[in-house]
Amino acid sequence: MTSAGYTTGLADGSNADEPGLVVQVQQGDTDAYAVLVQRHLPRALRVAWRVLRHREDAEDAVQDAFLRALERIDQCDPERPFGPWFFRIVATTAINKQRSSKRRETDELPETAVSDVIGPADAATLSVLRGEVDAALATLPAMQRQLIEMVTFEEFTPTEAAQVLEIPAGTARWHLHEARKALRTQLQSWLGDGGEDE
Template sequence: MTSAAHTTGPPGENDDEVALVARVQQGDTEAYAVLVRRHLVRGHRIAWRVLRHREDAEDAVQDAFLRALERIDQCEPGRPFGPWFFRIVATTAINRQRTAKRRETDELTDREVSDAVGPADVAMLGILRGEVDVALATLPAMQRQLIELVTLEEFTPTEAAQLLDIPAGTARWYLHEARKALRTQLHTWLGDGGEDE
């Protein structure tokens, strides 16, 4: 017979990540396909937030999945695949950003407006989204990336710091400065001058 019971049968979408990684480390490509499906969307969002260009983000995620497969033995036993993979995505995207010209794009993220009541609400949310995007675009790249990882992707500041390969204290300072700048810009847009600080 073959090896341990957790490696018999085809991998399923609900299988534990640790078990899936163990299967991939034994050469099970179907288990890797499950991990890819599970982390593709979030990986793309992380890459997009760094690169701000859909095709570049797709390329970065594809490269990250290939690198992760090549280095799957470096994924610590007993640890989930996701955080390890997202670090590879962030590093790949940052490296692409450093070597490529920055392209500005007005693409929207894949987040949908789901709580809108009517056309007026959708229009107002679109205007607000545009103002937030403009305010975010004025931030230095590192501050913008941290705000997006912590606020939109729901990473902790420490996790975001690890993804961006900076000290946690530095990340907290950048977040503080970014929030202060955004608050000032958005208060100005709303007409109250941002004088609460």
């Protein structure tokens, strides 16, 4: 499980047959679309949650994004990966929802039973560190925060994140560099002497 309780990965771990699925959907096959939905739902929920920070709003945004994607499926090039095309729709839908509602809730990431794996003292330290990281992330400009979260927590490549956010890959790398530098400075007490060597 990851942020907001959403799991990682595609349903079957493979996207090798996606070009065929996209073509089938373009020909009206709703079962093929159901397969694409199942594969991309967990990651779509995480992308929307990272923007909205509210589970129900993220679920609404993803549902809207799946409907928009289906309406625009003829614009999807089956020769290119479905994921980046779709996640761009998810991110845009979530950003638009955030702008229209002006709702900036900051739900905490769900606490897991880390004390079951590590001792209570270490769990308390981890909780403090999580708070420090969340606070540091909150100080970043929106673009830098989104990129850091997508690349670090959602395991997007910088190029994939750039595609989703519709910015040049070089710009994404620059924002990531600046964000990491700012985070290293803010979290210096946790990083110790090794924080500047990255």
